[in-house]
Amino acid sequence: GNSVTQMEGPVTLSEEAFLTINCTYTATGYPSLFWYVQYPGEGLQLLLKATKADDKGSNKGFEATYRKETTSFHLEKGSVQVSDSAVYFCALSDSDSGAGSYQLTFGKGTKLSVIP
């Protein structure tokens, strides 16, 4: 079956530090990969996505590259801000999901705290 493994949190960084949150996946088909973010008190929001190997998704200074050879989709940002404090979820959507549902399979989430 499909699964997503992401690094355990919490992660605490100082403002302007470099961020990496590791994510690896297992899938039976040809998945699309996603990073969702959940800010305190808010719902899940799509941060970025990549639909095929070697694609790079980017948004708000965050980037992630779909690496099929290592089955990874690590999230990076060069300089984090206090406003980036949130929980980040890596997820995949597989074309081989039952009945063409493209259901999302999520990792457990990584809580990021950025301190001034």
Added chain:
Amino acid sequence: GAGVSQTPSNKVTEKGKYVELRCDPISGHTALYWYRQSLGQGPEFLIYFQGTGAADDSGLPNDRFFAVRPEGSVSTLKIQRTERGDSAVYLCASSPQSGDTQYFGPGTRLTVL
């Protein structure tokens, strides 16, 4: 435009009771999903609708859980004989078509006492 909305935002009930959770998807979105998120975990898939039909209900944990979408828009997740283990945040998401980006609602936090 309006996003996905869910009501109620919070629901507290007693063990053994019946609850209904409502989801209003983005207008025109044909695909609708329900997920459940337990504390400290990522969301887990429950059921998927394409139009009015439940095309994939493989994530429903048991037969106490049921969902409908009679007119292809609003959906209701129904839980019978609630148990304390059902306590979680129930999330609804919609997308224009299956395979498109899913947009999530704010969730309903269910607490079973």
